[in-house]
Amino acid sequence: MQLTFYKYQGTGNDFVMIDNRTEFFPKNNTKLIEKLCDRRFGVGADGLILLENHPQYDFKMVYYNSDGNESSMCGNGGRCLVAFAKQMGVIENKAEFEAVDGYHFATIDKNGIVALQMKDVDTVNQQENYTFLNTGSPHHVQIVDDLESLDVKSEGAKIRYSNLYGNAGSNVNFVHQLENDIFAVRTYERGVEDETLSCGTGVTAVAIAMHQTGKTNNNIIDLNVEGGKLKVQFDVNNGKYSNVFLIGPATFVFEGRINL
Numbered sequence: 112m113q114l115t116f117y118k119y120q121g122t123g124n125d126f127v128m129i130d131n132r133t134e135f136f137p138k139n140n141t142k143l144i145e146k147l148c149d150r151r152f153g154v155g156a157d158g159l160i161l162l163e164n165h166p167q168y169d170f171k172m173v174y175y176n177s178d179g180n181e182s183s184m185c186g187n188g189g190r191c192l193v194a195f196a197k198q199m200g201v202i203e204n205k206a207e208f209e210a211v212d213g214y215h216f217a218t219i220d221k222n223g224i225v226a227l228q229m230k231d232v233d234t235v236n237q238q239e240n241y242t243f244l245n246t247g248s249p250h251h252v253q254i255v256d257d258l259e260s261l262d263v264k265s266e267g268a269k270i271r272y273s274n275l276y277g278n279a280g281s282n283v284n285f286v287h288q289l290e291n292d293i294f295a296v297r298t299y300e301r302g303v304e305d306e307t308l309s310c311g312t313g314v315t316a317v318a319i320a321m322h323q324t325g326k327t328n329n330n331i332i333d334l335n336v337e338g339g340k341l342k343v344q345f346d347v348n349n350g351k352y353s354n355v356f357l358i359g360p361a362t363f364v365f366e367g368r369i370n371l
């Protein structure tokens with residue numbers, strides 16, 4: 112059997128996209144998903160995303176990490192899926208869809224910039240050296256002195272597998288403040304078990320954590336990641352963050368067919 116796939120990337124966080132509106136894809140085949148994401152034996156990606164029908168909204172998002180397991184929300188993946196849904200003729204310039212963490216609204220402009228509404232955040236766990244919060248996926252946020260030379264893979268893995276987060280683990284974001292409202296971020300992703308070039312739920316967590324801990328008083332924050340630039344904006348009221356939008360490019364790379 113031949114599988115048609117579409118490769119997308121959002122600030123270097125890359126995904127294999129599959130149009131599964133006919134429900135042909137073997138969703139429980141972890142080995143197959145892992146192989147499709149493998150950079151030597153497959154297409155190569157940080158994750159795989161299925162575009163599916165939804166009874167009420169424009170579509171449904173099903174997300175798998177590159178280890179082949181279905182996981183929690185992927186912000187960059189959600190933005191890329193909006194661009195893919197447009198390419199497939201499912202939407203025009205705005206979308207309503209359901210993901211594992213619930214309802215999402217998004218817009219896409221003529222330059223492929225996608226603004227994706229993320230879930231509201233009302234719990235931010237502030238500790239002395241780090242902040243933990245869930246923006247659809249769990250995120251540890253920690254300020255570091257020398258972000259450029261940090262070994263994100265090994266330092267991130269230590270925290271991800273530490274007693275802090277038990278079996279479920281957490282994604283880990285290392286942060287350096289550049290200006291009042293500009294932060295550089297590098298992320299270790301659970302399920303990829305490596306540094307990725309960008310993490311959408313991660314930079315959303317960083318923006319909220321930096322605001323909540325008083326590092327910035329802005330509600331529009333620029334995040335510089337290894338693969339480009341993202342923006343996060345939100346409303347905040349008594350420590351509750353709503354109308355949270357993750358904004359940035361979502362780019363089609365190529366399409367192809369692979370024998371299963």
Ligand SMILES: N[C@@H](CCC[C@H](N)C(=O)O)C(=O)O
Pocket residue numbers: 124176182183184185186187188248249282300301302303309310311312313
């Ligand atoms: N790259 C993603 C996050 C994907 C989920 C994460 N790896 C997890 O399993 O928690 C993003 O852009 O948000």
